Amino acid sequence: xxxxxxxxxxxxxxxxxxxxxxxxxxxxxxxxxxxxxxxxxxxxxxxxxxxxxxxxxxxxxxxxxxxxxxxxxxxxxxxxxxxxxxxxxxxxxxxxxxxxxxxxxxxxxxxxxxxxxxxxxxxxxxxxxxxxxxxxxxxxxxxxxxxxxxxxxxxxxxxxxxxxxxxxxxxxxxxxxxxxxxxxxxxxxxxxxxxxxxxxxxxxxxxxxxxxxxxxxxxxxxxxxxxxxxxxxxxxxxxxxxxxxxxxxxxxxxxxxxxxxxxxxxxxxxxxxxxxxxxxxxxxxxxxxxxxxxxxxxxxxxxxxxxxxxxxxxxx
Ligand SMILES: [Zn+2]
Ligand SMILES: [Zn+2]
Numbered sequence: 001x002x003x004x005x006x007x008x009x010x011x012x013x014x015x016x017x018x019x020x021x022x023x024x025x026x027x028x029x030x031x032x033x034x035x036x037x038x039x040x041x042x043x044x045x046x047x048x049x050x051x052x053x054x055x056x057x058x059x060x061x062x063x064x065x066x067x068x069x070x071x072x073x074x075x076x077x078x079x080x081x082x083x084x085x086x087x088x089x090x091x092x093x094x095x096x097x098x099x100x101x102x103x104x105x106x107x108x109x110x111x112x113x114x115x116x117x118x119x120x121x122x123x124x125x126x127x128x129x130x131x132x133x134x135x136x137x138x139x140x141x142x143x144x145x146x147x148x149x150x151x152x153x154x155x156x157x158x159x160x161x162x163x164x165x166x167x168x169x170x171x172x173x174x175x176x177x178x179x180x181x182x183x184x185x186x187x188x189x190x191x192x193x194x195x196x197x198x199x200x201x202x203x204x205x206x207x208x209x210x211x212x213x214x215x216x217x218x219x220x221x222x223x224x225x226x227x228x229x230x231x232x233x234x235x236x237x238x239x240x241x242x243x244x245x246x247x248x249x250x251x252x253x254x255x256x257x258x259x260x261x262x263x264x265x266x267x268x269x270x271x272x273x274x275x276x277x278x279x280x281x282x283x284x285x286x287x288x289x290x291x292x293x294x295x296x297x298x299x300x301x302x303x304x305x306x307x308x309x310x311x312x313x314x315x316x
Pocket of ligand 1: 077078079080081082083084085089091092093094095
C-alpha cells in the first residue's frame with residue numbers, strides 16, 4: 001500500500017521485492033500495526049516523507065533463516081553524533097525512520113537494518129506483537145519519563161494507553177483514564193484495563209495526579225493536564241505531532257510542574273519493553289484488517305473507532 005502524495009488514499013500496487021543491502025535483512029511481513037503517526041504522515045502534518053512511500057513502522061516479519069523480528073520506527077542512526085554518543089540515539093540528527101524515510105511494513109516484504117530489529121517474544125503471536133513496536137515502545141518511554149508517579153493520568157485511551165495502563169498497574173501505580181467526552185466505550189475499556197477511574201478529559205479527575213501522559217494529538221489537553229497535576233508533577237506529550245498548545249497562566253506550571261515531549265525510541269527501550277511485556281503479561285487488544293484495507297483501518301483510527309490497536313494482517 002503506497003502513499004504518493006499527502007492527503008491521498010494509499011494505493012494497492014505491485015512493487016519489486018526490495019533488495020537487502022549489506023547489514024540489512026529481508027523480512028516476509030506477517031503483520032504491521034497502524035499508528036497515529038501514519039495518519040500524521042498521510043495528512044501532511046510531518047513535513048518530509050520520502051515519496052512514494054510504503055508506510056508502517058510496527059512490523060513483525062520473518063527472515064529467510066526463520067528468525068521472527070520486529071521493525072520499529074527507529075530504522076537507522078549515524079552512531080557518531082553527540083546524541084548517539086551519549087546514549088540518546090532517539091535524538092540522532094541523521095536518524096532515519098521506518099515508514100517515513102524508509103519503506104515500511106504495509107507490504108509483503110521489507111528490508112531493515114538488522115541492528116535496529118528486535119526479536120519478538122515467543123508468547124506473542126504476530127498480530128498481537130505488532131502494537132508493542134510503537135504504541136508499546138513510545139508508551140514505555142513516556143512512562144519512564146513520567147518519573148515514579150503514584151497517581152498517573154492517561155489522556156487519550158487508544159493503542160498506546162491501553163498498553164501503558166497494564167505496565168503501570170504492574171508497577172503498582174494508580175491509573176486514571178481520561179477519554180474523549182462522551183466516549184463511554186473508551187471509558188469502559190480503560191476500567192477493564194485496570195484504571196481505577198475513567199472519565200471525560202475536559203473535567204478534573206477525582207484526585208490530583210503525580211504525572212500525566214498525553215497521547216491524544218490535542219494541544220488543548222496540555223494545560224488541562226497541567227491543571228490536574230499535583231506539585232512537582234510532569235505532563236509528558238507522547239505524540240510526534242500535536243495541534244497548537246493554547247497559552248496558559250504561569251500559575252499552572254508553578255511549583256515545579258513540568259511539560260516535556262518524548263521523541264522516538266532507543267534500542268534499549270525496545271529491549272527493555274520486550275523483556276518486560278511477557279512478564280506483566282501485557283495483552284494487546286487488536287482489531288485486524290487485511291493489508292488491502294489499510295485505508296479503512298486508518299479512517300477508523302482517525303474517527304477514534306478502534307478499541308485497542310489496529311493491525312494489518314499481511315501474510316496468513
Ligand atoms: Zn546520531
Ligand atoms: Zn508509531
